[in-house]
Amino acid sequence: MNQKSSLRKILQFVSKVSTANTYLAIAPNTNQAPPNATYWLVLSEKGEMGDTGPAAWSPPTAWVTTTAYTAGPPASAVVQAGETYVCLASHTSGTFATDLAAGKWIKVAQKGSGDLSSANNLSDVANAALARGNIGAIGVVKVQKFTTSGTYTPSVGMLYCIIECVGGGGGGGGAVGASGQYFSGGGGGSGGYSRLMATASAIGASKTVTVGAGGAGGPGSENGIAGGTTSVGTLCVANGGAGGFSGNGSQVGFGGNGGAPGTGDVAAAGAPGASGMYSTSQTIKTPNGAGGSSFFGGGGMGNTANGNAANGNAARNYGSGGGAAASDTTVAAVTGGGGSSGFAIITEFCTQ
Known part of the structure; x- marks a missing residue:
């Protein structure tokens, strides 16, 4: 073939x-x-596996002066100013630029334009505020407080905020006494407290803030006036406390109810005011008719008249109820203490 x-x-x-x-x-x-x-x-046929050769170079470490570096194998590898070099000639380091110029190092990885250096701990970010916004990171916490009605406009870079509202406190009840008798009104109830966490999208460009007024104290035989509602838009709402009842010969001076629960992630009722006294005996006299304290405290103090008539004590902090008036063996008409106005505070978590 x-x-x-x-x-x-x-x-x-x-x-x-x-x-x-x-x-x-x-x-x-x-x-x-x-x-x-x-x-x-x-x-x-498949051949037998040969021996594994040495690594070309060691894992890179930060370059340090007065350090022995070897050409290997494996060769020493270092990182200097964000770039990676491999040792070509064994030596003890002095100044990196001098050693590089002498041919002891060769660059194998160059730092790219815009790269970050780990040694700078992100201080070389071109726009820190923008970077935080891109990843939703908080850079600064800001606070806006409202003691009167107005408009809430979010700060630049606001990611989310915590809104807290307290309604206005009710006024204390008045009192009208009679000879040989002791009457006192009831304290005003405190405003309710509401709290809400809201995102920037929920707030939008702005929200109207309404701060509830404190209720006026009742004069003589009149009850105290209720406190107003505090709100940030319709997102967070805290209701005002009720006014205390007048204490006189026709009625007992019961304390006003605290504000009813409003709207929010937390919506708590206010504290009621303390009731007053109705006594046809002049010998029984105790402090009574204190205003309800709000989330911030400070209800108007209770009152005791001693052979005379005394106006109620005003509330002493945001959203608290006024104290009641008291009258002892006198026909004078006295006025309850005024409740304090509400309050809104907005804590913002911003990128800048």
């Missing part, structure tokens, strides 16, 4: 790779798997 006919015969057979060895079919077959020597000839 000549060479051409032999080549044609070989090409009629099929080659196959199995278990990393390469085989050539030498006889027609069906489903005869290598290495069956009747049908397959080994063309190449």
Whole structure:
């Protein structure tokens, strides 16, 4: 058989790779798997794995002066000014720029434009406020306080805020006495307290802030006036406290109710005012008719008249109720203390 006919015969057979060895079919077959020597000839075999060579260079560390570096293998690798270098000539470091100029180092990784250096702890960010906004990180906390009605406009970069409202406190009840008798009104109730966390999208461009007025104290036989409602839009609402009842010969001076729960993640009722006294005996005299204290405290103090008539004490802090008036063995009409106005405080968490 000549060479051409032999080549044609070989090409009629099929080659196959199995278990990393390469085989050539030498006889027609069906489903005869290598290495069956009747049908397959080994063309190449998988070699043995050789020894693993040394690493080209060590894991990079920060360059330090007066330090021994080696050309290896493995060669020393360092990071200097955000770029990575591999040692070409073993040496003890002095000044990096001098060693580099002397050919002891070769740069293998260059710092890209705009890259950050870990040594700078993010101080090299081009726009820190914008970066914080992109990842929703807080950079500064700001506070806006409202003692009167107005408009809340979020600070630049506000991510979310916590709104706190307290309603106005109710006024204390008045009192009208009679000879040989002791009457005192009831204290005004405090405003309720509400708290809400709101996102920037929930606030929008702005929100109207309404601060509830404190209720006036009742004169003589009149009840105290209720405190007003404090709100930031409709998101957070705190109701005002009720006025205390007048103490006189026709009625007992009950304390006013605290403001009813309003709107918010937390919506708490206010504290009621203390009730007054109704006594046809001049010999019983105790302090009474204190105003309810709000979330911030400071309800108007209770009152005691001693052979005379006394106006009620005004509330002393945001949203608290006024104290009641008292009258002892006198027909004089006296006025309850005024409740204090409400309050709104908004704590903002901003990127800048």
